[in-house]
Amino acid sequence: MNEKMTEAGVDRRTQLRERLIDAAQEAIAAQGLAGLKARDLATAAGCALGAIYTAFDDLDELILRVNARTLARLEFALDRALGDAEAEQALQTMARTYLNFARTEEPSWRALFEHRLPPGVATPQWYVDARNRLFNRLDAPLTQLLPGTGHVARAAFARTLFSAVHGVVALGLEEKIAETPPKLLDEQLEKLVRILADGLMMESARLI
Amino acid sequence: MNEKMTEAGVDRRTQLRERLIDAAQEAIAAQGLAGLKARDLATAAGCALGAIYTAFDDLDELILRVNARTLARLEFALDRALGDAEAEQALQTMARTYLNFARTEEPSWRALFEHRLPPGVATPQWYVDARNRLFNRLDAPLTQLLPGTGHVARAAFARTLFSAVHGVVALGLEEKIAETPPKLLDEQLEKLVRILADGLMMESARLI
DNA sequence: GACCGGTTTTGAACATCGTTCATTTTTTGA
DNA sequence: TCAAAAAATGAACGATGTTCAAAACCGGTC
Numbered sequence: 001m002n003e004k005m006t007e008a009g010v011d012r013r014t015q016l017r018e019r020l021i022d023a024a025q026e027a028i029a030a031q032g033l034a035g036l037k038a039r040d041l042a043t044a045a046g047c048a049l050g051a052i053y054t055a056f057d058d059l060d061e062l063i064l065r066v067n068a069r070t071l072a073r074l075e076f077a078l079d080r081a082l083g084d085a086e087a088e089q090a091l092q093t094m095a096r097t098y099l100n101f102a103r104t105e106e107p108s109w110r111a112l113f114e115h116r117l118p119p120g121v122a123t124p125q126w127y128v129d130a131r132n133r134l135f136n137r138l139d140a141p142l143t144q145l146l147p148g149t150g151h152v153a154r155a156a157f158a159r160t161l162f163s164a165v166h167g168v169v170a171l172g173l174e175e176k177i178a179e180t181p182p183k184l185l186d187e188q189l190e191k192l193v194r195i196l197a198d199g200l201m202m203e204s205a206r207l208i
Numbered sequence: 209m210n211e212k213m214t215e216a217g218v219d220r221r222t223q224l225r226e227r228l229i230d231a232a233q234e235a236i237a238a239q240g241l242a243g244l245k246a247r248d249l250a251t252a253a254g255c256a257l258g259a260i261y262t263a264f265d266d267l268d269e270l271i272l273r274v275n276a277r278t279l280a281r282l283e284f285a286l287d288r289a290l291g292d293a294e295a296e297q298a299l300q301t302m303a304r305t306y307l308n309f310a311r312t313e314e315p316s317w318r319a320l321f322e323h324r325l326p327p328g329v330a331t332p333q334w335y336v337d338a339r340n341r342l343f344n345r346l347d348a349p350l351t352q353l354l355p356g357t358g359h360v361a362r363a364a365f366a367r368t369l370f371s372a373v374h375g376v377v378a379l380g381l382e383e384k385i386a387e388t389p390p391k392l393l394d395e396q397l398e399k400l401v402r403i404l405a406d407g408l409m410m411e412s413a414r415l416i
Numbered sequence: 417g418a419c420c421g422g423t424t425t426t427g428a429a430c431a432t433c434g435t436t437c438a439t440t441t442t443t444t445g446a
Numbered sequence: 447t448c449a450a451a452a453a454a455t456g457a458a459c460g461a462t463g464t465t466c467a468a469a470a471c472c473g474g475t476c
Contacts, residue, residue: 038434048455160376160396167375168368188368199407246463256426261464433462
């Protein structure tokens with residue numbers, strides 16, 4: 001990517017970046033990561049093929065940009081659904097909202113986890129931060145369910161809880177020949193969270 | 209793929225298939241799905257580029273064959289580690305073995321979940337069966353922990369449990385900039401399974 | 417053992433992909 | 447107004463998976 005730039009050029013470049021991210025977002029939302037083609041992108045954004053590489057290093061960077069937007073939408077959905085419920089209810093709502101988001105935006109959501117950077121290339125910090133913000137959403141309910149534990153331990157387990165729910169959603173939506181019926185998946189996810197909440201209560205009872 | 213074949217041809221074809229699967233397995237084990245290249249494969253198996261397509265429809269079919277072998281190794285690892293422990297211990301051992309397998313064979317294991325067939329193409333039945341055999345491993349311990357429940361409900365929840373553990377392992381091994389430290393991942397997985405086992409006990413206590 | 421029909425194998429050719437870079441076009445500033 | 451700097455362009459490059467006309471091979475027959 002070029003470094004120097006005149007003043008007017010900054011605006012034009014920013015606009016081009018915007019249009020490219022928009023077009024990429026549309027492509028990924030419709031057909032997933034595999035549907036993102038450089039030439040289609042240039043056509044959709046109304047620029048030349050080579051112009052993509054004046055705005056971004058490569059398609060990987062563009063994908064990360066789209067993924068960051070998807071994460072932002074997911075955060076928004078979680079916050080809106082949450083209100084200020086009780087601890088287990090909050091966990092149930094978040095799990096349910098996560099499943100819902102994955103269902104309604106499946107290709108975009110899947111792109112969050114399918115995409116791999118080339119080996120040796122580090123994920124940019126701004127993307128890591130955006131990802132971590134997700135786990136923080138779990139901190140409040142966990143504080144209720146595990147009053148004694150410190151901040152670090154809680155953060156670690158928040159990630160674990162998220163991963164467990166993600167695993168159920170990810171494999172549940174995988175449509176190998178016989179997809180899990182939607183209703184069954186709903187029930188299973190609720191059951192998992194209920195059992196986790198129960199187990200967490202026992203865990204904290206043990207400490208007293 | 210061709211249909212008819214003389215008697216001697218069957219053998220030669222089978223041998224070619226074997227050599228190709230071996231070569232593909234090696235490539236995937238070393239460099240993951242992205243490291244599987246048709247031309248390298250032909251060289252490694254000592255055949256012409258086109259010969260690959262006389263043995264398999266396309267690379268997708270070949271990948272499924274390799275994945276089936278990986279599943280078989282995973283099953284073997286689980287069975288060997290299991291012995292006949294108590295219910296929670298059995299779950300702990302299986303989770304631990306799964307994490308271990310993912311660690312020692314990460315590219316092959318990752319290929320199991322990364323690979324996607326082209327849209328509209330159904331997964332062959334033999335592969336679906338191989339996958340489902342995995343979940344059955346959880347049936348025995350679950351029977352101990354949830355004595356009252358029927359076979360279908362147990363099978364469904366076995367899949368859910370597996371998915372939860374898989375989620376923790378998969379995201380835990382993802383090495384975005386700061387990978388989860390191995391020891392922390394060990395602890396978190398054990399904690400998750402302990403909490404699940406506790407929660408399951410409460411679940412079954414409620415039914416009495 | 418020379419010939420022929422059918423099988424099987426071959427790898428050059430094709431279509432498509434991300435990426436580059438010499439060239440052209442546009443913008444800038446004196 | 448015009449030369450120098452910046453930006454945009456798209457043909458060309460090097461990979462990729464897949465195909466298919468041609469070559470090589472095989473088994474039976476005279």
